[in-house]
Amino acid sequence: MARPENAADRPHDWASRFCSHTGQFPSSALSSLPPGTSMPAVPPDPSPDNSPASGTPMSGTAAGLEKARRDKLLKIAALGIDPWGSRFDGAQPIADVRHLGEPLRRAEGEPAADDGPTVRVAGRIMLLRSAGSLVFISLADRAGRIQIMLGKKQVGPDAWKLVDCLDLGDLIGIDGRLGYSKTGEMTVFATAITFLTKSIETPPDKFHGLVDAELKQRMRYVDLIHGEGVRERFIARSRIVASVRQTLFDRGYLEVEGPTLQDSAGGAAARPFKTHHNALDMPLVLRIALELHLKRLLVGGMERVFELGRVYRNEGVSPRHNPEFTMLEAYEAYGDYATMMDLTEAIIRDAAKVAGTPSTVHWMGHAIDLAKPFRRATYDDLLREVVGCDPTDPASITTAAAALGIDTAGRHPDVVKSDLFEATCEGTLSAPTFVIDYPAAICPLTKRKSGQPHLAERFELYVAGMELANAYTELNDPDLQEELFRTQLAGLASDESMARMDTDFIRALRHGMPPAGGLGIGIDRLVMLLTQSASIRDVILFPIHRPQSEG
């Protein structure tokens, strides 16, 4: 959609009401914008409601802060400039401009140099220092910051009226010569300024930014502007997600999208969110896992598929849990869980590279070496090592569990064993560790180990005591799968079990699902690790919150 060439095409906007096409002073030779119509020789008196005198009783209140900015907005409009700006072509990324300026570097004490190449930049005013008829601005765009110098003589009296109306947080475009100030700071010496958008809200403390975790999350837009490393963290997240996709594409995987609205939430043990479809008048639940539909696609001949998307679990929030989170699941025909261990390591290593993660990550009090091959240890070996019990003897497990106050009465021995493992072993798994060969009874979707039907070919990857990935050799025997769906484990409530009958899934298996490895990775937790973030809410742009109370 092209920008309107004539202000008359935009009868309702600010510029058309003030007889100018652009907000730029002066009409720079560099400008890619059409030349403006004649500017009023003397702009109308720029103060509809003249600036308050010293001591006006609201100059520091929230309303007073806003009024000061709105007064400047009206002054800008009175200058014939649209305070909400318009298309601005040809701005160079500030990071590129800085690169351009490096060879011109001058030491502090040398005379200022303002004769470098001509550049055009656009961004937000982060700092603004006025020294009378000279203003220094720190301008930030998506990937960098650079100092701008605006001089009254250099830009001319008309543009200077606009400079008087600038506030922290405003968006402007600058044309100028690249050079260095007297103190050796790389600087764009402005020859023209284009006003792009007024900011009506007061920015946070310019040194500390937002500190309050609640404000940072509710007003992420402010946190992204002012928070130290915040934008970089979410850029890293974007790159990690792209890298995960690329690693899978490189191995011949197809990305697919399964249904998020389902009539039964399968594939994991979690309570779903419930909703309702009006036209069909049917209850629906939001998905809690991607698994069962991706396996249907294995049956359909999509031999390597993955989905990277949101799942929803109606459970508590914690520094490691958000009710909606991003999950990767990948399935590879003719592979098994060992195949998926190799894939998991590749995904994490590739992602660490693009995220700029150091090879040794210091996170949550652990020093984690991501470069060396991840340890592989069996579930039973870890129990023997950490607890000192005999994992093959139910009596020994029960005794050890009871000693820790774990409820054992009437519960399946494998469920007790699972509780014991969580209570004792998980926290010890600091270095990346594939825990392999789980008790079969707690793995209703997993193939049993050949000749050892009490063990399931499953692994979970733990890093810093936190579960990061979960994978199995997929169960493809439809009769056994149906039986496991029917079996309710003793001691588990129905909504705590993942054994939920799905007859269509059984029918799919009856058509023949290839032997396969399947993998799930919690993307948010992976981003936490790779960006060394302590809370999942630091890597989710808009984590869940209760509504903000009124007044």
Place this chain on the structure above:
RNA sequence: GCCCCGUUAGCUCAAUUGGUCAGAGCAUCUGACUCUUAAUCAGAGGGUUCCUGGUUCGAGUCCAGGACGGGGCACCA
């Protein structure tokens, strides 16, 4: 759902045992300044101390209930 902790100006933070304690910096406004760097200097204004009650001569401070957040537990293979 349970336990502990927190909430003071737009933002970041002070305020002794309940007693001139409503304070600072940034931001805002006025003035000075053509090389500043969280600019500086001079001046001014800005408060429902989260809310509702209670105790007290007196509450930001103590008590009860509520709201929101942080941490832990439960939940979550």
